[in-house]
Amino acid sequence: MGIGPGDVLELVRHGRATTRGEIAEVTGLSRVTVAQRVDALLEAGLVEGAGAGDATGGRRATRLGFNARAGRVGVAVVETAHAQVAVTDLAGEILARSTLDVDVADGPEPTLAAVSTALRTLLDDAPDAPLLGVGVSLTGPIDPATGRPSEPPILPGWDGYAVAEDVVERLGRTVPVVVRNDADAMGFGEYAALPDPPKSLFMLKASTGIGSGIVLDGRIYQGNDGAAGDIGHVRVPEAEGMVCQCGATGCLAAVASGRAVVRQLREHGHEAQSGRGVRELLAHGDPDAVRLTREAGRTIGRVLATAVTLVNPGMLLLGGDLASGALLSGVRESLYPAVLPRATRHLSIQLARLGDDASLVGMAGQVIQQELSAEAVNRRMA
Numbered sequence: 469m470g471i472g473p474g475d476v477l478e479l480v481r482h483g484r485a486t487t488r489g490e491i492a493e494v495t496g497l498s499r500v501t502v503a504q505r506v507d508a509l510l511e512a513g514l515v516e517g518a519g520a521g522d523a524t525g526g527r528r529a530t531r532l533g534f535n536a537r538a539g540r541v542g543v544a545v546v547e548t549a550h551a552q553v554a555v556t557d558l559a560g561e562i563l564a565r566s567t568l569d570v571d572v573a574d575g576p577e578p579t580l581a582a583v584s585t586a587l588r589t590l591l592d593d594a595p596d597a598p599l600l601g602v603g604v605s606l607t608g609p610i611d612p613a614t615g616r617p618s619e620p621p622i623l624p625g626w627d628g629y630a631v632a633e634d635v636v637e638r639l640g641r642t643v644p645v646v647v648r649n650d651a652d653a654m655g656f657g658e659y660a661a662l663p664d665p666p667k668s669l670f671m672l673k674a675s676t677g678i679g680s681g682i683v684l685d686g687r688i689y690q691g692n693d694g695a696a697g698d699i700g701h702v703r704v705p706e707a708e709g710m711v712c713q714c715g716a717t718g719c720l721a722a723v724a725s726g727r728a729v730v731r732q733l734r735e736h737g738h739e740a741q742s743g744r745g746v747r748e749l750l751a752h753g754d755p756d757a758v759r760l761t762r763e764a765g766r767t768i769g770r771v772l773a774t775a776v777t778l779v780n781p782g783m784l785l786l787g788g789d790l791a792s793g794a795l796l797s798g799v800r801e802s803l804y805p806a807v808l809p810r811a812t813r814h815l816s817i818q819l820a821r822l823g824d825d826a827s828l829v830g831m832a833g834q835v836i837q838q839e840l841s842a843e844a845v846n847r848r849m850a
């Protein structure tokens with residue numbers, strides 16, 4: 469359809485053109501066609517007149533704004549032992565949320581039943597607005613072609629499971645469901661919140677397991693089979709002979725994940741049970757937790773040296789339960805000496821900022837990126 473209402477929405481949503489005159493200038497469309505496109509968007513409630521713009525020819529041009537309240541997005545972030553669900557507006561702002569305990573080792577059906585029930589409750593309470601879609605993140609690789617878990621190392625019974633279809637059925641709503649890896653979702657959420665985002669961002673998530681996400685030019689890079697960034701099961705010499713949750717020995721996660729730090733802490737007489745427990749100890753400056761997390765950071769940093777050399781990101785963010793000053797110090801100590809200065813000249817290594825919100829916001833952002841794209845909007849409004 470050439471330049472449709474979806475293309476105009478994209479211009480307005482990103483503030484690149486916000487008056488009818490600017491839209492005509494940017495798109496080359498006639499004023500009549502621009503008026504038709506804008507009227508269609510106004511009618512759909514996706515844009516609204518947001519007061520007066522620049523004076524042109526003695527007339528005040530109405531400035532158009534994106535109406536983020538025109539719809540809702542449902543999101544579920546499923547971790548190994550708990551899940552977060554939320555409803556956001558079309559700008560990804562969280563309107564309502566709740567958390568629940570799950571055990572992904574029980575398999576997809578009981579886990580998704582519990583998550584869908586919690587999400588359904590939030591959606592029923594949310595102000596009445598159309599549901600644009602639902603986003604679900606999981607702690608494993610997702611096949612980009614099918615949107616299904618792809619041989620996830622720590623999600624027994626989830627391989628190839630039709631997550632989207634299951635969620636649609638349980639919610640009783642026919643909506644698009646976007647499924648992503650949790651570190652990818654976290655990276656995208658952090659990326660989208662940056663005032664001046666770099667060309668590429670590498671997100672390390674160190675919680676109960678270890679994963680990472682890559683955002684290139686504003687899009688998650690999933691790799692050919694969805695395995696991009698699944699660095700937790702790279703073999704490292706530090707973990708030689710140690711059994712990982714995935715069943716193999718010698719994985720990075722066997723020696724440097726939250727689960728591994730918990731094991732080491734318990735050997736020192738601490739009561740920590742999970743990555744969350746380590747997070748609490750770190751927050752209180754517990755010397756054992758700090759020392760062991762810093763050591764985990766050094767091991768992770770040696771693996772990240774290769775990742776940074778391959779991707780050459782502008783920013784490396786550390787998130788998850790282990791994210792702390794101790795982890796940051798450890799990563800910096802081993803990463804910088806292991807790579808050429810050129811790869812790190814403009815690299816900023818920081819702690820992630822959004823905490824638990826990152827994956828929720830990131831999943832909402834993924835649904836919005838897919839379903840409010842010019843192409844998707846043009847298709848729906850044709």
Ligand SMILES: [Zn+2]
Binds near residue numbers: 714721
């Ligand atoms: Zn492993």
